[in-house]
Amino acid sequence: MKNALTIFLLICIVSCAPKLRSAVTKQLPALSEKELVVVLDIMDDQIISEEKIGDIKAIDNGFSNNCSYYENILNLKALAKQSGANLIKLTKHKPADRLSSCDRLWATIYYAVNVKKYETQIEWTSDRKLTWDDFKGEPNTIDFPNALAVTNSAIGFESESLNPFKDGKLFVTNMFYNHGSWVLPEGRNDYVLNQEQIHFDITEIYTRMLRKALIDANVTASNSSKSNIIFEQIKTEWQKRQNDYDYETEHGSKNKTQEAWKAIVEIELAKYDLYKTN
Secondary structure, eight states: OHHHHHHHHHHHHHTOOOOEEEEESSOOOOOOTTSOOEEEOTTOOOOOOSEEEEEEEEOOSSSOSSOSHHHHHHHHHHHHHHTTOOEEEEEEEEOOBTTBSSOEEEEEEEEOTTGGGGOSEEEOBTTBOOOGGGOOSOOOTTTOTTOSEEOOEEEEEEEOOOBTTBOOOEEEEEEEEGGGOEEOGGGOSHHHHHHHHHHHHHHHHHHHHHHHHHHHTTOOGGGTHHHHHHHHHHHHHHHHHHHHHHHHHTTTTOHHHHHHHHHHHHHHHHHTGGGSOO
8 A cells, every 4th residue: 555655646746747826917818829928037127118917926846847947938928928918027036956846937927019129039930030120239340340230149058957756858049139139220131131040040050950969869957967068069060150151151242152051051950850949
């Protein structure tokens, strides 16, 4: 009887999911799955001039699954959409510790007519192309004297919190940083924008390559130290590819060469299509 009870308890713990809670003061129609939701971290000091919809949180049931920081951000986005909110301001974060396998998050939610004005970063998706409004940084012509525009994008990865009942995975992301990206007035045209989009797309190729490499090497949260070597290898290749693109196109001034690069990038994105998500 004791053994049967132990097995039952283990199954119960493994199957637990994070607790999602909302306290909505104004209920709006739910947003569609593809609707943009912007998340502002705790340190973001932007003034939010929008009507508050309520408060939400993602906590846990002890040793829960699917509740890393990355996953709980996705959980909060889904919860906000149910309440008709498209802007999330994180107010509290408790990282995973010996008492909990989850990153616990608390946030206030709002609805903004123009939510893009609050964006600080954009995760790459096939249906979201860059616009000049996404480039919010101040031009830096000292460090980039030959550039009409600069795209600041980066590959990052996060290890899922260790759970004694599950070997966690790694999450890889490709982010465009709005305030690190800029354009000069004379470069604000479709041709230059296409060049910057290709820079972002090249980053996505190597993001997918990193996901594949981590999977092939069977890297998980419990042996994540192996990921650093793989990451540095991919990072070196990615930086060289970005430099090659700028050199061969002369920062986008060679139209035919740039079109050839665009075709190559599209082929390589398709090649790693199986690794476009975590």
